[in-house]
Amino acid sequence: MPRxxxxxxxQQVAPEHQAIFDAVAEGRGSVRGPFSIMMLSPRFCERxxxxxxxxxxxxxxxxxxxxxxxxxxxxxxxxGYVWGAHVALARKAGTREExxxxxRDRQDVSALAPDERAIVSYVRQLLQKNRVEQPVFDALKExxxxxxxxxxxxxxxxxxxxxxxxxxxxxRPAPDAEKLPS
Numbered sequence: 001m002p003r004x005x006x007x008x009x010x011q012q013v014a015p016e017h018q019a020i021f022d023a024v025a026e027g028r029g030s031v032r033g034p035f036s037i038m039m040l041s042p043r044f045c046e047r048x049x050x051x052x053x054x055x056x057x058x059x060x061x062x063x064x065x066x067x068x069x070x071x072x073x074x075x076x077x078x079x080g081y082v083w084g085a086h087v088a089l090a091r092k093a094g095t096r097e098e099x100x101x102x103x104r105d106r107q108d109v110s111a112l113a114p115d116e117r118a119i120v121s122y123v124r125q126l127l128q129k130n131r132v133e134q135p136v137f138d139a140l141k142e143x144x145x146x147x148x149x150x151x152x153x154x155x156x157x158x159x160x161x162x163x164x165x166x167x168x169x170x171x172r173p174a175p176d177a178e179k180l181p182s
Contacts, residue, residue, distance in 0.1 A: 003169050006036030017042035024049055027056075033081060034162045037169050048161070055158055059151045060144075063093035065119055069152060070159050071095070072103050072123035075180065079163035084177025104181065115143060123156055 007013060008031055013021045020042045024035045027049075031039060038045035059066065067090035074082035083104075090100060099116040102109050109117045118139040125132045140149050165171075173179070 002037075002171050004037070004040065006171070007031060007039035008036050013039060013042065020046045020049070027053060033085065033171065034165050037165050037171065048158075051154070051158060055151070055155050059155065060148045061151050061155055063089070064095055065115065065144075065152070066155055067093045068095050068099055068103070068116060068119050069123055069155055071100060072120045073127065073156050073159040074163060075103050075106065076124060076127040077160060077163035077167065078180065079167055080177075080180040081166040081171050081173045082159060082163050083180040084173030087178045114139065118143070119152070122152070126153070126156060127160065 005012075007021070010018055010021050010025075017039075021031060021039060024031045024039065024045065028035065035045060035049070038048055055061075055066075061069070067086055070086045071083065071090055074080075074086065087100065091097075096113070096116065099112055099120070101107065102112055102116075103120055109120045112120065118136055121136045122132055122140060125136060137149070140152065144152075
């Protein structure tokens, strides 16, 4: 049970902020999950929505790589909601089961494909040590370019924010969502 009542209907929002509610619902079909918490602060929600929309629709990080980074971030933050919401999206985007299992089970990534290994290592190092080793950084920069690494880092930070909100407000994944092990 969440610690607060999530905002899921337009009637819960003051008239001057209903356009923000509409913008969230338009892009996602409804207001749920992290946005149902962010709508408790509509101006905050509006700003996060802009970044979220960029990361979803305009970012140079393609879904296959982005979803792997999101899963790795969810795992590092132990956020079952993000994991449950994104594991099927990762599979749909072409993320390999071996990479998903390595992230889920906190396994060594040395047997993964080089791009998978670099992405998961980047996320783990950034979130565990607050730094990224030069070889890991260089592998991503050489393969994808500087702007891509900036956007990947932004994606990780965004899902760190989302995971923090969901965890702090104790939002649980959907009952039928794939569970993240403890």
